[in-house]
Amino acid sequence: MTGEITFGQYFSGSSVLHRADPRVKLITSFWLIVVIFVCRNFFSLGVVALSALISALVSRVPAKMILKSLKPIVIILIFTAVLNIFYSKGGETYFEWWKICITEKGVNTAIFTMIRIISLVVISSILTYTTTPTALTDGLERVLSPLKVFKIKVHTLAMMMTLALRFIPTLIREIERIMNAQKARGADLETGGIVQRAKALVPIFIPLMVSSFRRAYELALAMTCRCYTGGEGRTRMKQMKISFRDIMLILYCAAATAGIIILNIFFGAVI
Amino acid sequence: MSYVIEAKGLSHCYPDGTSRQVYAVKNIDFSVEKGELVGIIGHTGSGKSTLISHFNGLLKPTSGQILVDGEDIWKDKETLRHSRFKVGLCFQYPEYQLFEETVFKDIAFGPKNMKLSDSEIKERVLRAAEYAGIKKELLDKSPFDLSGGEKRRAAIAGVMAMEPEVIIFDEPAAGLDPKGRKDLIKLIRDYRDRTGSAIIIVSHSMEDMASLADRIAVMNCGEIAMQGTVDEIYSQGEKLRSIGLNVPEITEIFASLRANGIDVPSNVYTIEQGSEILEKLMGGVHHDR
Numbered sequence: 001m002t003g004e005i006t007f008g009q010y011f012s013g014s015s016v017l018h019r020a021d022p023r024v025k026l027i028t029s030f031w032l033i034v035v036i037f038v039c040r041n042f043f044s045l046g047v048v049a050l051s052a053l054i055s056a057l058v059s060r061v062p063a064k065m066i067l068k069s070l071k072p073i074v075i076i077l078i079f080t081a082v083l084n085i086f087y088s089k090g091g092e093t094y095f096e097w098w099k100i101c102i103t104e105k106g107v108n109t110a111i112f113t114m115i116r117i118i119s120l121v122v123i124s125s126i127l128t129y130t131t132t133p134t135a136l137t138d139g140l141e142r143v144l145s146p147l148k149v150f151k152i153k154v155h156t157l158a159m160m161m162t163l164a165l166r167f168i169p170t171l172i173r174e175i176e177r178i179m180n181a182q183k184a185r186g187a188d189l190e191t192g193g194i195v196q197r198a199k200a201l202v203p204i205f206i207p208l209m210v211s212s213f214r215r216a217y218e219l220a221l222a223m224t225c226r227c228y229t230g231g232e233g234r235t236r237m238k239q240m241k242i243s244f245r246d247i248m249l250i251l252y253c254a255a256a257t258a259g260i261i262i263l264n265i266f267f268g269a270v271i
Numbered sequence: 272m273s274y275v276i277e278a279k280g281l282s283h284c285y286p287d288g289t290s291r292q293v294y295a296v297k298n299i300d301f302s303v304e305k306g307e308l309v310g311i312i313g314h315t316g317s318g319k320s321t322l323i324s325h326f327n328g329l330l331k332p333t334s335g336q337i338l339v340d341g342e343d344i345w346k347d348k349e350t351l352r353h354s355r356f357k358v359g360l361c362f363q364y365p366e367y368q369l370f371e372e373t374v375f376k377d378i379a380f381g382p383k384n385m386k387l388s389d390s391e392i393k394e395r396v397l398r399a400a401e402y403a404g405i406k407k408e409l410l411d412k413s414p415f416d417l418s419g420g421e422k423r424r425a426a427i428a429g430v431m432a433m434e435p436e437v438i439i440f441d442e443p444a445a446g447l448d449p450k451g452r453k454d455l456i457k458l459i460r461d462y463r464d465r466t467g468s469a470i471i472i473v474s475h476s477m478e479d480m481a482s483l484a485d486r487i488a489v490m491n492c493g494e495i496a497m498q499g500t501v502d503e504i505y506s507q508g509e510k511l512r513s514i515g516l517n518v519p520e521i522t523e524i525f526a527s528l529r530a531n532g533i534d535v536p537s538n539v540y541t542i543e544q545g546s547e548i549l550e551k552l553m554g555g556v557h558h559d560r
Contacts, residue, residue, distance in 0.1 A: 181367075184359070185433065186352075186356055186384030203368075207370050210367075
């Protein structure tokens with residue numbers, strides 16, 4: 001059960017992307033994802049897809065891991081592709097039968113959307129594969145810190161996120177434990193209709209809630225004991241520093257964006 | 272003699288992603304007779320928990336068999352389900368499984384799953400509560416309002432109410448104070464004496480085991496390293512130490528007394544035994560200090 005979750009999973013390594021500043025990685029990933037939606041034709045989209053491919057290669061995360069992160073969206077991919085093929089009409093007609101009609105535009109849009117979604121997922125999963133959850137939330141806290149002007153407690157939000165990520169595996173183990181205990185008391189979790197199955201979850205969820213609250217309380221106590229008082233006046237053990245490679249990353253994104261805009265203008269829009 | 276529960280050549284290996292296979296338990300032959308109280312000891316990671324999770328079919332053996340009443344529990348789905356009722360498993364810190372609105376309802380969860388009649392359920396709950404030492408007035412309370420020790424006993428009653436032929440306790444006294452430990456051990460032994468069901472106890476505590484078990488199995492690296500009566504096992508201090516266990520402290524004290532030429536028996540495993548012998552030895556001399 002624990003092994004199936006890939007989202008937010010860190011893959012340790014020492015590539016350029018691993019060592020890059022988390023703030024810069026957050027910004028550049030977000031930047032590229034926004035740019036995906038600026039692309040109007042296959043050439044400009046190619047730049048983004050290529051960027052995703054290059055960063056996958058540079059990160060040295062095994063292809064298997066990246067494919068694994070694509071697994072959950074296979075259904076979404078197929079669904080959007082099918083919808084696009086049948087609903088976008090225009091250009092040459094490839095196939096026509098009864099009410100079903102496949103046109104050039106349909107095929108193009110389907111492929112275009114698929115590449116878009118895949119690039120989006122690859123870019124974001126490379127971000128999480130190359131950045132530890134702590135570094136990620138630290139980075140997020142710093143990137144969002146301008147929001148403090150609007151009285152948003154950025155530090156608290158980031159801390160909450162770190163803790164949530166930290167406790168996912170713990171809670172999964174807890175669920176397994178409670179499930180075993182209730183199964184030993186003859187709880188039947190596998191058979192019956194939807195209503196019955198939903199009812200069968202009660203003996204799992206209540207103990208889980210109770211122990212989560214207990215854990216939360218204990219954790220809060222432990223944090224207080226270690227003099228945690230929130231973000232005010234808190235210093236960091238790991239100071240974040242922008243280095244040469246970070247500047248290169250930003251420059252790369254800027255260049256890619258410029259290229260995409262030019263390609264958008266020079267070649268006609270596909271969608 | 273027929274066995275209530277029997278493991279035959281039981282092995283279980285966890286896949287670890289590589290082609291190498293890691294055996295959590297390996298080639299275990301182990302059986303428990305009706306009414307027996309057997310202890311399983313072993314250091315952390317010796318395979319105790321994996322072994323007991325097989326006894327009621329929470330884990331499926333990689334090879335080998337688990338027989339309950341002489342029947343392979345993995346024969347079909349129905350047998351597996353019934354084996355859960357015949358073999359009660361009480362996990363470490365069982366109080367974390369409580370969930371119902373009242374203690375009564377929580378204890379009734381097991382019997383309810385057995386699809387018994389309401390009157391039968393009520394009878395069993397009251398009986399189990401009595402075995403587990405839960406006062407009647409607690410039955411209508413929420414299990415979350417009980418004290419730590421009461422919660423533990425309520426959870427144990429939840430297993431007892433299924434009236435299984437064997438109950439397996441995994442570290443039943445973990446996290447309890449000395450008095451709680453003692454009470455719980457007495458409770459388990461009384462339960463066995465009154466119902467005649469077999470009991471398997473997994474524990475680290477050599478001393479608790481000495482005062483409780485008829486027979487002890489020592490596990491090491493997924494295998495049963497030693498098996499025998501308390502005397503047979505505890506007299507092999509050297510071997511126990513070599514697998515990371517130890518004889519009770521009181522036994523060591525008596526061993527050094529013997530080494531110093533004082534004539535005391537070597538088979539002293541509990542403090543009660545020890546203090547009795549010492550009192551006799553000192554001939555009723557009173558120390559007014």
